[in-house]
Each structure stands twice: as structure tokens, then as C-alpha cells.
Amino acid sequence: MAPAVVHFEIPADDEDRAAKFYSSAFDWGVQPMPELSYTMITTTPKDDSGMPTVPGAINGGMFRRQGPVVSPVVTVAVDDIDEALGRIESLGGSTVSPRQKVGSMGWSAYFKDTEGNIVGLWQNAEPETGADTANRNDIGA
Structure with a gap:
């Protein structure tokens, strides 16, 4: 899907x-x-x-x-934000805000598409290990 x-x-x-x-x-x-x-x-x-x-x-x-998010944003659910951002960048988009933890709910990020629109990404939380959280930004954690 x-x-x-x-x-x-x-x-x-x-x-x-x-x-x-x-x-x-x-x-x-x-x-x-x-x-x-x-x-x-x-x-x-x-x-x-x-x-x-x-x-x-x-x-x-x-x-x-x-910051960079000054207009309404739609958010797309993905299985892996880092993978999605890599794919987006390979297609000419750019990362506006990297993956950030949102409490215990999951992860969010923002990207700019090829037309200059800012769009959100969401990844639901899974049980974390030390490797999962290394070098990640936290919001409300």
C-alpha cells in the first residue's frame, strides 16, 4: 500500500x-x-x-x-523516515528538518519537494534500542 x-x-x-x-x-x-x-x-x-x-x-x-515551516503542512506516514528522506533527496527534494523523536509516539521529519513545498513525514514508534536512538534529535522525550 x-x-x-x-x-x-x-x-x-x-x-x-x-x-x-x-x-x-x-x-x-x-x-x-x-x-x-x-x-x-x-x-x-x-x-x-x-x-x-x-x-x-x-x-x-x-x-x-x-523556522522553515510557515505554512500548513500535510504529513505522510512511512515505515522508515531515514529511507524516505534518502529517496526524496535522490529525486531532487531536500531535508528541512531531520528525523526527530516525538515523545513516545514516534518520529517526525520535514522535507521540501521539487516545487518548494514543505511536507511532513511520520514514523510510528517501535521498541527502541541504544542503536535506534544514537545521533537522533528528541522533541519532548
């Missing part, structure tokens, strides 16, 4: 204002996660593990606008 779009992210200059806007405009749920400097956005019903229960639906997140 081809990698699927599984998440979206919205950068915001004022996270509280943006959370109120999206909550009011679309009745989306917002859940601040201060330990990750992130706000989860729920757009569709989800199960106990946080996964959407509506086929094809995705939930997302919001973070303070800074």
Missing part, C-alpha cells in the same frame, strides 16, 4: 487565538500538549488510541510559527 496522508499541521503566530478560531469555525477539538509545545486538533471521531474512526479522515495539530 502506498504511504498515506495521516496528519496535518497548522502553524500559528498566536496559538490560543488560532485554537479558538478553528474550534469555533469548525467545532474542532483542541488539546494543548505543553510538554511538546504542540496542540492536538481533533476533526473527526477517534478510538481509544487516538486514531480516526472515519475511513479517510485525519486529525492534526498546531504549533508556533517559526
